[in-house]
Amino acid sequence: MAIKVDMDKVTEIIREVSAAEIAPRFGQLDDADIDTKTHAMDLVTIADTEAERVLTRRLTDLLPGSRALGEEAAHEDPTLQERIFAGDDPFWIIDPVDGTKNFAHHKQPFRCMVGLYSGGETVAAWIVDPIEGAATVAELGSGTRYQDQPVSVRSNITKASDAKGFLISYARDRIRKHYGHLDFFADVAHYSCCGAEYEETARGAFDFCAYRTLKPWDHAPGTLLVREAGGYARYITADKNNEYNANATAAGLLCASSEELWAEINEILIPLFT
Known part of the structure; x- marks a missing residue:
């Protein structure tokens, strides 16, 4: 520091x-x-x-x-x-x-x-x-x-089909419309409180969370919690090295408990967020 x-x-x-x-x-x-x-x-x-x-x-x-x-x-x-x-x-x-x-x-x-x-x-x-x-x-x-x-995160979860996570209604609706189903994931939830969702991801109760509105106060604390717990926080983009920064902008943000899980869910969400 x-x-x-x-x-x-x-x-x-x-x-x-x-x-x-x-x-x-x-x-x-x-x-x-x-x-x-x-x-x-x-x-x-x-x-x-x-x-x-x-x-x-x-x-x-x-x-x-x-x-x-x-x-x-x-x-x-x-x-x-x-x-x-x-x-x-x-x-x-x-x-x-x-x-x-x-x-x-x-x-x-x-x-x-x-x-x-x-x-x-x-x-x-x-x-x-x-x-x-x-x-x-x-x-x-x-x-x-x-x-x-x-x-720490559940880093052993590497496939979307084994993952529990948080998806805003925007993402859930567009996944259903684009792919016709939500069967990519073991379970999806939404708390209407990203702070609690980041906590659950960092503590290993859930495996990913994705967001569209990217204000610093909504995500700067949570992304650090997830990353320091061993997870990944990157923008939803074709550039897989696009790490989160509180002063950057993008179409969406995805945090996941493993790099493999992040990559698979990113591919699922790219057509919907970009």
């Missing part, structure tokens, strides 16, 4: 902010506490805005000279993402409530996600359950840990 940060202290901060700003509002939101952003299903709640506000302050205080790129701040200022990435300062990538639709409708799962970006790459990541406080944490070059215990 180009910079060092107290990983446990960051976990503590995320847990504290989640306990103060997110958990007490679960199932307690009024209509006035919920708003929409780009469309009717793109929700934001008071928990999102307040948690992001406090996380931004506490995390930038923890690492002097750092900045923050939060999902809600980026929505309010469309130039923020470009300006933050153009600078040289390390910065925190914050998704205060990943799975806001679930949260707003009093459903699980939802997560609080934070990544630390420095020197052109994500160097640390945290995904925390705001209700239980369970944390999955990764540091570049140091592996992935769940509740402070090392975890």
Whole structure:
């Protein structure tokens, strides 16, 4: 890592902010506490805005000279993402409530996600359950840990027909339309919370996850968790070396537990994503 940060202290901060700003509002939101952003299903709640506000302050205080790129701040200022990435300062990538639709409708799962970006790459990541406080944490070059215990992907899964994974409805619908079936995989699921999906993949409960909307706050933490757990995170493309980077763009993103599995699923998805 180009910079060092107290990983446990960051976990503590995320847990504290989640306990103060997110958990007490679960199932307690009024209509006035919920708003929409780009469309009717793109929700934001008071928990999102307040948690992001406090996380931004506490995390930038923890690492002097750092900045923050939060999902809600980026929505309010469309130039923020470009300006933050153009600078040289390390910065925190914050998704205060990943799975806001679930949260707003009093459903699980939802997560609080934070990544630390420095020197052109994500160097640390945290995904925390705001209700239980369970944390999955990764540091570049140091592996992935769940509740402070090392975890790894199911690297023995090399064929799509043996794989369980997460596919957004966009992918499921187009696979059925293009191929006429979904029988490529042992099982597919969708949590409406990519943070929880990344956790399950990194911990070996599932084997892959694929996404179309590629915002840094949705994927910078999760891809590091998967990669440090032994998996692969690359853009859905004919270029099989196109590794994920939080500041790049592509038609889609695929994470998988083995290189062979990634290559097979990438071939399945290329016609649908590109």
